[in-house]
Amino acid sequence: MVRNTAKPVITRSTDTDNNNLYRRTQSLRQRVFQLTSLIWILVLQLVLAGVSHAREPVSAVKYPEKITPEMLLGKQLFFDPILSEDRKTTCASCHQFSHGGSFPDATTLMYNGQPSRYNSSSVFNLSANYILGWEGQFSSIAQQIDALVTKKTVMGLSWNEITARLQQHSEYRQRFDIIYPEGITRQTVMHAIATYETALTTPSPFDAFQQGDNGAISEDAKLGYELFKRYGCISCHQGQNIGGNLLQKIGVIEPYTYDPNDRSQASLGRYNTTHNEADIQVFRVPSLRNVADTPPYFHDGSVSTLEEAVSLMSKHQLGREIPSSDITLIVAFLQSLSGSPHPTLIP
Numbered sequence: 001m002v003r004n005t006a007k008p009v010i011t012r013s014t015d016t017d018n019n020n021l022y023r024r025t026q027s028l029r030q031r032v033f034q035l036t037s038l039i040w041i042l043v044l045q046l047v048l049a050g051v052s053h054a055r056e057p058v059s060a061v062k063y064p065e066k067i068t069p070e071m072l073l074g075k076q077l078f079f080d081p082i083l084s085e086d087r088k089t090t091c092a093s094c095h096q097f098s099h100g101g102s103f104p105d106a107t108t109l110m111y112n113g114q115p116s117r118y119n120s121s122s123v124f125n126l127s128a129n130y131i132l133g134w135e136g137q138f139s140s141i142a143q144q145i146d147a148l149v150t151k152k153t154v155m156g157l158s159w160n161e162i163t164a165r166l167q168q169h170s171e172y173r174q175r176f177d178i179i180y181p182e183g184i185t186r187q188t189v190m191h192a193i194a195t196y197e198t199a200l201t202t203p204s205p206f207d208a209f210q211q212g213d214n215g216a217i218s219e220d221a222k223l224g225y226e227l228f229k230r231y232g233c234i235s236c237h238q239g240q241n242i243g244g245n246l247l248q249k250i251g252v253i254e255p256y257t258y259d260p261n262d263r264s265q266a267s268l269g270r271y272n273t274t275h276n277e278a279d280i281q282v283f284r285v286p287s288l289r290n291v292a293d294t295p296p297y298f299h300d301g302s303v304s305t306l307e308e309a310v311s312l313m314s315k316h317q318l319g320r321e322i323p324s325s326d327i328t329l330i331v332a333f334l335q336s337l338s339g340s341p342h343p344t345l346i347p
């Protein structure tokens with residue numbers, strides 16, 4: 001016969017008062033302990049809820065804390081045609097502040113008379129774009145400026161020509177000398193422009209909303225933001241710039257109108273940079289800040305409205321059709337992402 005040897009714990013029948021008191025104190029201690037744990041768990045939950053609220057997938061952009069002399073020097077260069085051969089083109093010719101820092105046409109005319117390969121990108125909020133260029137070909141703003149001058153197709157001048165011109169200009173000589181001990185060099189010109197560009201942040205009504213101003217954006221925009229997250233747009237358009245930090249193929253789910261025989265350079269995307277077949281039609285996911293101000297859309301500027309862009313995204317990137325009422329809400333959210341740079345930094 002198998003006996004169950006696991007005996008129940010039997011309390012001794014000879015309990016003394018002391019023993020009882022001991023047990024009661026014990027159970028009181030246990031309860032206090034349980035209660036404190038419970039309170040701690042509640043506090044922890046509240047703290048975590050606070051943290052997770054603060055950790056919304058999109059963090060707010062802010063104006064620079066201080067406007068520095070480098071920024072103001074960079075501003076002067078950005079709007080000065082001295083940087084172009086015929087003294088007619090400035091950086092702002094193709095990056096218009098009245099157009100969200102980009103250009104109103106699908107492509108722009110380059111210095112060599114050819115149309116640009118891509119739609120001009122915005123120069124706002126660059127510091128949160130971890131990679132630059134439609135092909136994700138640049139890893140820093142300075143590298144991008146360096147390439148832009150070196151190619152000579154954009155402004156028509158080489159670095160030597162630019163620095164020589166600036167050196168002949170007494171005001172620039174003075175301004176550079178005050179800020180940089182080495183005066184006017186390729187590095188310091190790049191540094192001033194890059195510092196200016198980095199300062200071009202555009203806090204928007206959506207940022208005010210994220211920081212607790214519940215009335216800063218419309219109810220539609222709030223619903224649109226929820227849909228933007230729920231549909232999964234946020235998986236690619238993520239981080240502080242709601243994009244600008246990933247490379248993705250256009251047409252991940254449903255192929256984007258791409259004719260394999262049409263190997264025009266713009267439709268090849270990142271392949272142009274890497275010559276890797278897997279990078280055909282791969283682009284830097286664009287930031288959606290100020291997107292309402294920067295039509296036309298996509299790398300080739302082939303899409304003229306935000307509604308159309310969102311509908312194409314849902315089809316090709318998510319493989320689904322989003323009802324038009326939801327598209328309207330998402331567009332309301334996208335519209336809440338527009339702001340303008342610090343007043344001192346705009347022309």
Ligand code: HEC
Pocket residue numbers: 078083089090091092093094095108109110111116117118119120121122123126129131132133134135141144145148154155193197
């Ligand atoms: C003739 C038109 C034109 C001019 C002039 C021009 N750009 Fe651009 N810019 C473009 C185009 C087109 C793109 C997109 C190119 C690409 O992604 O490969 C671009 C892209 C950029 C980007 C990358 C933004 C990003 O997030 O990828 C920066 C930064 C930039 N330009 C800064 C400048 C500066 C600084 C100047 C002046 C020194 C300048 N541009 C002059 C047309 C121009």
Ligand code: HEC
Pocket residue numbers: 228231232233234235236237248249250252283284285286287288291294296297298299300306309310313314317318330
């Ligand atoms: C799988 C990644 C991915 C997902 C998911 C995605 N996008 Fe995009 N989005 C991209 C890429 C890549 C581009 C650039 C396409 C091009 O230029 O050809 C882009 C471009 C855009 C543009 C045009 C921006 C401009 O300046 O030209 C908008 C607007 C946009 N997406 C909104 C959305 C919305 C809204 C959703 C959700 C319904 C979404 N995207 C989902 C990757 C994605």
